[in-house]
Amino acid sequence: MTVRLAGDGTIELDGICPIEDAEKLQRYLIADPQAGVDWRSCAAAHTALIQILFAAKVIPHGPPASDFLRDHIEPLLKPRSGVSGPGEPESGKIAAEGARGGTRNPREGQR
Amino acid sequence: MNDFIEQFLIESREQIEQATAELLALEETPADKARLDGAFRAFHTLKGGAGIVDFTAMAKAVHAAEDALSSARSGARGITAVLIGDCLTCLDQLARWLDATERAGDFPKDAEAQASVIVARFARSAGETLVALPESRSVPKKWAEVLRAKYATLGARAQTAIRYVPDASCFYEGLDPLARIAALPGVLAVSVEPASPWPPLDALDPFTCNLVLSALTTSSRTDVIGSMGSAAGQCDIDESRDEEGSGGELLPPAAREVLEEQLLLLGETRVHGSTGRMASAGVVAANVLRSARRAAAANRISDATEAALAEGEPRFLKEAIETVLGKASLSEVAAPFSPATHQQMVRQTLRIDAARIDAIVNLTGELTVAKNSIGHVAKLAQEGGNALASILKDRHAALDHLVSELQRSVLAMRVVPLDTVFQRFPRMLREISSDLGKPARLVVEGGETEADKAIVEMLFEPLLHVLRNALAHGVENDSTRAARHKPAIATIRMRAGRQGEHVLVEVSDDGGGIDVARIHQAALARNLVDEATLVAMSDDEAIEMIFEPGFSTAREVTGLSGRGVGLDAVRTAVERLAGRVSVESRAGEGTTVRFTLPYSVMLTRVMVVDAGEQTFGIPLDAVVETLRVDANRIAPIGAAHAIVLRDRTIPLVALAGALGLHREERPAAEATIVVTKLNGHYGALRVDRIGERMEVMLKPLDGLLAGMRGLAGSTLLGDGSVLLVLDLGELFQ
Numbered sequence: 121m122t123v124r125l126a127g128d129g130t131i132e133l134d135g136i137c138p139i140e141d142a143e144k145l146q147r148y149l150i151a152d153p154q155a156g157v158d159w160r161s162c163a164a165a166h167t168a169l170i171q172i173l174f175a176a177k178v179i180p181h182g183p184p185a186s187d188f189l190r191d192h193i194e195p196l197l198k199p200r201s202g203v204s205g206p207g208e209p210e211s212g213k214i215a216a217e218g219a220r221g222g223t224r225n226p227r228e229g230q231r
Numbered sequence: 232m233n234d235f236i237e238q239f240l241i242e243s244r245e246q247i248e249q250a251t252a253e254l255l256a257l258e259e260t261p262a263d264k265a266r267l268d269g270a271f272r273a274f275h276t277l278k279g280g281a282g283i284v285d286f287t288a289m290a291k292a293v294h295a296a297e298d299a300l301s302s303a304r305s306g307a308r309g310i311t312a313v314l315i316g317d318c319l320t321c322l323d324q325l326a327r328w329l330d331a332t333e334r335a336g337d338f339p340k341d342a343e344a345q346a347s348v349i350v351a352r353f354a355r356s357a358g359e360t361l362v363a364l365p366e367s368r369s370v371p372k373k374w375a376e377v378l379r380a381k382y383a384t385l386g387a388r389a390q391t392a393i394r395y396v397p398d399a400s401c402f403y404e405g406l407d408p409l410a411r412i413a414a415l416p417g418v419l420a421v422s423v424e425p426a427s428p429w430p431p432l433d434a435l436d437p438f439t440c441n442l443v444l445s446a447l448t449t450s451s452r453t454d455v456i457g458s459m460g461s462a463a464g465q466c467d468i469d470e471s472r473d474e475e476g477s478g479g480e481l482l483p484p485a486a487r488e489v490l491e492e493q494l495l496l497l498g499e500t501r502v503h504g505s506t507g508r509m510a511s512a513g514v515v516a517a518n519v520l521r522s523a524r525r526a527a528a529a530n531r532i533s534d535a536t537e538a539a540l541a542e543g544e545p546r547f548l549k550e551a552i553e554t555v556l557g558k559a560s561l562s563e564v565a566a567p568f569s570p571a572t573h574q575q576m577v578r579q580t581l582r583i584d585a586a587r588i589d590a591i592v593n594l595t596g597e598l599t600v601a602k603n604s605i606g607h608v609a610k611l612a613q614e615g616g617n618a619l620a621s622i623l624k625d626r627h628a629a630l631d632h633l634v635s636e637l638q639r640s641v642l643a644m645r646v647v648p649l650d651t652v653f654q655r656f657p658r659m660l661r662e663i664s665s666d667l668g669k670p671a672r673l674v675v676e677g678g679e680t681e682a683d684k685a686i687v688e689m690l691f692e693p694l695l696h697v698l699r700n701a702l703a704h705g706v707e708n709d710s711t712r713a714a715r716h717k718p719a720i721a722t723i724r725m726r727a728g729r730q731g732e733h734v735l736v737e738v739s740d741d742g743g744g745i746d747v748a749r750i751h752q753a754a755l756a757r758n759l760v761d762e763a764t765l766v767a768m769s770d771d772e773a774i775e776m777i778f779e780p781g782f783s784t785a786r787e788v789t790g791l792s793g794r795g796v797g798l799d800a801v802r803t804a805v806e807r808l809a810g811r812v813s814v815e816s817r818a819g820e821g822t823t824v825r826f827t828l829p830y831s832v833m834l835t836r837v838m839v840v841d842a843g844e845q846t847f848g849i850p851l852d853a854v855v856e857t858l859r860v861d862a863n864r865i866a867p868i869g870a871a872h873a874i875v876l877r878d879r880t881i882p883l884v885a886l887a888g889a890l891g892l893h894r895e896e897r898p899a900a901e902a903t904i905v906v907t908k909l910n911g912h913y914g915a916l917r918v919d920r921i922g923e924r925m926e927v928m929l930k931p932l933d934g935l936l937a938g939m940r941g942l943a944g945s946t947l948l949g950d951g952s953v954l955l956v957l958d959l960g961e962l963f964q
Contacts, residue, residue: 142437143437145437149432166407167407167409168438168440171440174423174429175425175435192413192420193409
């Protein structure tokens with residue numbers, strides 16, 4: 121199980137996430153559009169899972185454990201304009217939250 | 232068949248050989264641009280030839296191959312085993328067509344259908360690896376510009392931009408598109424966009440890919456294609472080009488060709504209508520450059536066109552085009568088609584029908600005979616005390632000298648480099664090695680060594696046989712090789728060299744060597760020897776048994792070797808041309824099979840002997856010594872005779888008796904014996920008298936004599952008599 125629900129309802133991506141878990145990620149996100157995604161221990165994720173993150177406009181809590189995801193994918197999930205800069209991930213998330221109409225999980229900010 | 236077609240057949244076969252050699256070399260070193268260009272040129276020439284003789288099917292097939300190679304040259308297609316394989320298949324088909332054409336005198340009727348198969352083959356493989364769509368080259372790649380602009384800070388480091396639109400169903404095919412991008416060498420930046428706007432999350436099919444992935448990398452287009460592998464077909468790739476520095480080499484070949492054409496067109500522009508030609512050449516050149524994304528160069532051409540038109544001077548435009556092509560690329564493209572170089576080659580070589588050469592060889596042989604007869608006359612004159620004897624002898628000496636020279640020159644005409652046979656083997660090895668699943672490479676050395684055409688042609692079968700054996704029996708399987716710390720890819724060497732009047736050809740492998748214990752077993756099992764003999768045998772002698780008829784240690788019969796046609800066939804073929812074959816093996820290190828062949832087939836040194844009142848020649852190569860022995864030393868052994876010489880028992884054959892000649896039973900106290908050695912076996916011939924040694928032109932026996940046992944051939948002696956030359960192998964069998 122590389123995709124699982126944490127006790128606080130956060131969706132965690134752990135290890136190498138195969139395509140088989142894409143459906144589960146989608147199901148969790150549909151069930152709770154406000155659920156945060158934590159991919160700090162994600163070492164790799166199949167394109168199908170990344171695609172769901174893009175489609176759900178989720179900004180996962182990072183950085184992910186994979187260099188490629190951290191360097192090249194995480195920045196894309198963050199807003200491309202606005203006040204955020206490379207050194208200010210948290211403010212970027214807040215800006216994104218505002219810009220994207222509050223699709224983010226409010227609990228994300230509490231952590 | 233008309234001369235045109237005849238010429239076409241000769242030239243096409245040469246080009247097929249050339250193309251095969253280049254393709255195989257290219258497979259070895261895919262980065263070798265010169266090989267790729269060479270292969271491309273050979274196909275190009277083949278296509279041209281097919282066009283001239285109106286062989287449309289062939290032109291069609293070759294065109295498909297040429298296209299594929301052309302994409303490989305421009306980097307749109309990788310140099311893969313599939314590409315090389317397809318091109319070789321195409322060449323095979325061509326060879327079959329040429330053979331059929333030669334037989335029937337006209338092009339084969341079913342060629343069109345076969346050509347379609349070849350074309351389809353290339354189309355299929357192109358689908359797998361073709362990257363740049365034809366139109367993508369002419370349309371400026373907007374996406375690449377946008378991507379580069381977005382990551383402008385990366386600047387020139389971002390050499391190649393890639394836009395990857397995976398198939399919607401690609402997840403089902405086990406593809407992970409982002410992983411492909413992540414695996415690209417030197418990724419600098421990645422962009423991910425939805426292919427169509429994202430649906431609400433609950434309407435999204437998680438297993439349908441709706442992404443367009445783009446990336447900028449520091450690596451080259453070729454590396455990107457290589458890294459993307461099977462996904463390369465869904466990619467658009469844009470490699471940034473340093474326009475000023477690159478000269479003509481990055482221009483696609485098709486574009487270069489068009490530019491060359493414009494140059495030719497301009498070259499003729501001296502008289503009427505020159506303005507129109509200049510204008511059109513300028514427009515064509517500029518358009519070609521724009522479609523090849525060389526905007527700056529295109530603009531320079533446009534400027535030059537204007538200048539040329541204004542001044543009425545085509546030179547401006549010509550020079551501009553030449554600059555764009557770059558000097559190097561100009562010569563590169565021009566070389567194979569340049570009429571000047573072609574003419575030079577024609578002047579240096581002259582094609583002559585082999586039959587005409589043979590006619591001259593035969594005449595020279597007759598001349599040698601005539602010369603020898605004069606020598607005979609001179610000798611008679613001297614014995615008769617004739618005053619003219621010394622003059623005759625002098626003239627004979629001069630004639631002897633001239634005839635020898637003539638003979639050498641004539642024989643040299645029949646000499647061809649061993650490469651003519653060697654070059655067929657890389658291809659053979661490729662097939663045998665893939666059939667057996669034993670990876671191997673062939674190293675050919677000394678292919679420039681020359682030998683008589685008959686020798687070189689005869690060598691093909693024996694060498695192929697030895698090559699198969701080397702792979703099938705010599706080279707160990709993967710695990711054994713690994714255990715012996717040998718490279719996974721076996722090396723087979725084919726070496727040739729000249730040694731005095733002989734040509735040496737060796738085939739060696741780095742396999743396990745010959746298993747002497749297995750030879751022993753097999754020899755016993757096949758009743759080739761008895762145990763006692765076997766015990767007395769050295770390992771080398773035991774190994775020589777592999778050349779015995781009926782010997783084969785192959786445990787399993789494969790399609791390649793072990794078909795019962797053993798190495799004895801090899802030995803027979805080689806000996807027919809007065810050659811020898813031997814084998815050397817080192818356990819665990821490899822086997823070397825060595826052919827020693829005469830440089831020319833015609834001259835044989837013989838020793839003349841008399842037996843039963845007739846004269847015979849014994850090939851001098853086989854003669855070890857001549858001696859007179861006490862007749863008592865010849866001991867009967869069963870029905871045969873033997874003689875003990877230096878502790879060695881040698882079978883003895885009385886020549887007259889063996890040939891069924893009238894046998895004069897002389898109770899001579901002494902016997903004259905010629906000791907011979909052939910294939911390691913000693914034999915003794917009892918003769919009546921030993922005569923002179925001479926060089927003769929050996930002719931194979933024909934007619935009634937052809938079936939006679941123990942005779943290898945005949946030659947005419949100076950006094951007009953026929954000298955029969957013995958076949959020692961048959962005599963001692």
